[in-house]
C-alpha cells in the first residue's frame with residue numbers, strides 16, 4: 001500500500017518496521033513530528049526527554065542493553081547532544097542505534113543554519129541522507145542493519161524540506177527484532193583513556209571497512225544519461241538537480257555521505273566531461289572531492305547561504321531565468337508571526353517594555369516573539385538556556401563597570417527544564433543578581449504543544465509526577481520566589497519592581513496556560529477559563545490615544561476617526577488591554 | 592498526462608489550507624499520480640502566512656517550485672495573492688478569495704492594507720474572484736471556505752480524473768462530510 005507521508009512520518013514508520021523498541025527526543029522544528037508519530041505505535045516505548053543530550057543518552061543506554069533505539073532532534077539539538085555522541089562512536093552499539101538530525105537550511109524556524117553533515121565527519125559516524133520520504137523510511141531500516149553489522153551508530157540527516165514534504169511511501173510490516181543479549185564488556189563500554197585509545201584504533205578500522213561498503217552499496221547510485229555533464233549530489237538537492245537537468249546529465253546520487261565512496265566518485269568523475277557538485281549549504285562533498293584531486297564546480301556558482309531550490313540551480317548552472325509576473329512589492333505588507341490573542345506572555349512583556357534601565361536576555365520559544373514590535377522587549381537570544389546564564393554574565397559585567405541596570409532572563413518552562421536549571425545554579429552559586437523569569441504556560445508552546453516534565457503527562461499519554469518549579473528553585477537556593485498571574489498587570493508590575501530592588505537571585509514564575517492549549521477539566525476550573533468574557537470597545541469613550549495598540553494583541557485594530565476595535569472572533573477575554581486603557585473605554589461584553 | 596502540474600495554495604494560518612491540500616493530494620494519489628506536497632507553516636498558528644505546494648504528474652522530482660512556475664495560484668487571502676503572484680506562470684490562473692486579514696503592522700496602524708489588489712492583479716493575469724466567505728456563511732459554516740476554494744481550484748484546473756467525493760469523505764471529520772461536499776460543489780459553481 002502506498003501512502004503520502006512526510007519525511008518525519010516516514011522515519012517514524014521506518015523505526016516501527018525496523019523493530020525499534022526505544023525512542024527519545026526533545027521537540028524542535030523541523031524534527032518534532034518524528035516522535036509524535038512514533039508514539040502512535042504502541043510497540044515502541046517513546047518519551048520526551050528534558051533535552052537532546054539526555055535523549056541521545058537514553059538511546060545509547062537502550063542500544064547497549066541490546067534494543068534497537070532511535071533519538072531525534074533538530075540541528076542545534078545535536079550541539080547539545082554532541083558530548084555523548086563523539087564517545088558513542090568509539091564504543092559502538094549493541095542493538096542498532098540511529099540519531100536523526102533535522103537541519104533547517106533557510107532557517108524557517110531556527111537561530112542558525114548549520115550543516116550537520118560535518119558532525120558525521122567530525123564524530124566519525126556513518127551518515128545517511130535520504131532525498132524523499134520513501135528513502136527516509138528505507139534508510140532507517142538499512143541504518144539499523146549497518147549499525148549492527150559494523151557496530152557503529154548512524155547519523156540520519158534530514159532537512160526541513162524532507163521533514164515537511166509529503167511524498168509516496170510503500171508501507172511494509174513490522175519486523176520484530178529481539179533484544180540482543182547484553183554482556184558486560186568494560187573494555188568496550190567504559191570509555192576511560194586506556195580503553196578509549198584502543199577503541200579509537202578499532203573505530204578507524206571500522207571506517208575503512210565502511211568506506212568499502214560505501215563503494216558498493218546501491219544507495220550510492222550512478223545514473224548514466226548524457227555524459228557531457230556529471231552531477232554529484234545528495235539529499236533533497238538530488239531532486240532539485242533532476243528537476244533541472246532531467247536526463248540531460250548523469251548523476252552520482254549519494255545516500256551514504258560518510259564515509260564517502262571515494263572509488264565510486266573517482267570512477268564516475270572519469271566518465272563524465274564536466275563535473276558539478278550540487279549540495280545545499282556548505283561545500284561538504286565538494287571539499288572532500290577536491291581533496292581527492294578531482295576538479296569540480298560547486299560553491300563558486302551555488303550559494304552556501306539559504307535553502308537551495310531548482311531555480312537557483314537553473315540560474316547558476318544554465319543561466320536560465322523564468323519569466324515572472326511583476327508587482328509593486330512595496331505595497332505588500334509583511335505578515336510577521338505574533339503572540340496570539342490572549343497569550344499569557346503578553347502581560348509580562350508589556351510590563352517589562354515600560355521599564356527603563358533593564359536588560360532582557362531572551363531564550364528560544366514563543367516568548368522570543370516578545371522581541372518583535374510593538375513590545376520589543378529583548379536584548380539577546382542565543383540558544384536554549386542562554387537567557388539565564390547570559391543574563392548572569394551581563395549582570396556581572398555591569399557590576400564590574402558599576403553600571404546600574406537590572407537584568408532579567410526570560411525562559412519558558414520546557415526550556416528551563418532543558419537547560420535553564422544549570423544557569424540558575426550558576427547565578428546562585430556565584431552570587432549573581434540577575435533575575436530569572438520562568439514563563440510557565442503549562443506546555444511546550446512553540447513546537448505545537450508537547451508535554452514536558454512540568455505538565456503532569458508523558459508523551460504516551462500517561463499521568464505522571466509534575467515537577468514543581470518552586471521546589472526546584474528552592475532546592476537550588478533561591479530565596480525570593482514569586483508565582484504570579486501574568487495577565488494581572490498590577491501583580492506583575494509589583495513583582496518586577498521588587499526584583500529590580502533586590503540584589504539577590506530572584507525567580508518570578510508567571511503561571512498561566514497557553515491560550516491554544518486544550519486544557520484538561522481541572523485546569524479549566526483552576527484558572528476559570530470557561531468564565532472568561534471577551535472585551536469590546538465603547539467607541540464613544542475611546543479617546544483614540546492608541547495606548548491599547550501597544551500591547552500588540554492581534555485582536556485589536558484601529559481605525560482613524562472611529563478608534564480601537566476588538567475582533568470578537570479572536571478576543572479571548574484575557575483583559576490585558578482592558579487594564580491598559582486609561583479611559584475605561586474597553587469593557588467586558590455584556591457588563 | 593506527462594507534464595507535471597504545479598499548484599500553489601496561499602493564505603493565513605487558521606484558514607484551513609493544510610486540510611484543503613490534504614484532500615487535494617489524497618484525491619490525486621488515489622487517481623494514480625505521483626504526488627509531492629510541501630508545507631511551509633513556520634509559525635502558522637501565530638498569524639503568519641501559510642503556503643502549500645502540490646505537484647503531480649507521472650513522475651515528480653522536486654517537492655517545491657520556484658518563481659514563474661505555478662499553473663495555478665489559489666489565494667485564500669487577498670494580500671497573500673500579491674505576495675505570491677511571482678510564483679505564477681505568466682499565463683497561469685489566479686483564483687482569489689475576496690477576503691482580507693490584516694496583519695499586525697496593519698492592525699497597529701504602521702502601514703495601510705493595500706488597496707485595489709484585485710483590480711491590479713486582473714490587469715496582469717487571468718483572475719477568478721471568489722467570495723468564499725459569503726458562500727460559506729450561506730452554507731452555515733464559515734470554516735468551509737477552504738473546501739469552497741478547493742472546489743474552485745479543481746474546476747479552474749479542470750482535474751477530471753479524481754473522485755473528489757471520496758477524497759473528502761476520507762479526509763474530513765465524519766460530522767463535517769456533508770457540509771464539505773456541499774462546499775466543494777459550491778466552489779465548482781463559482782468558477
Ligand code: SF4
Nearest residue numbers: 542543545546548581
Ligand atoms: S487605550 Fe482606550 S482610549 Fe486609547 S485607543 Fe485604546 S480603547 Fe481607545
Ligand code: SF4
Nearest residue numbers: 342553571574575577
Ligand atoms: S482582552 Fe484584549 S488583549 Fe486580551 S485577547 Fe481580548 S483584545 Fe486581546
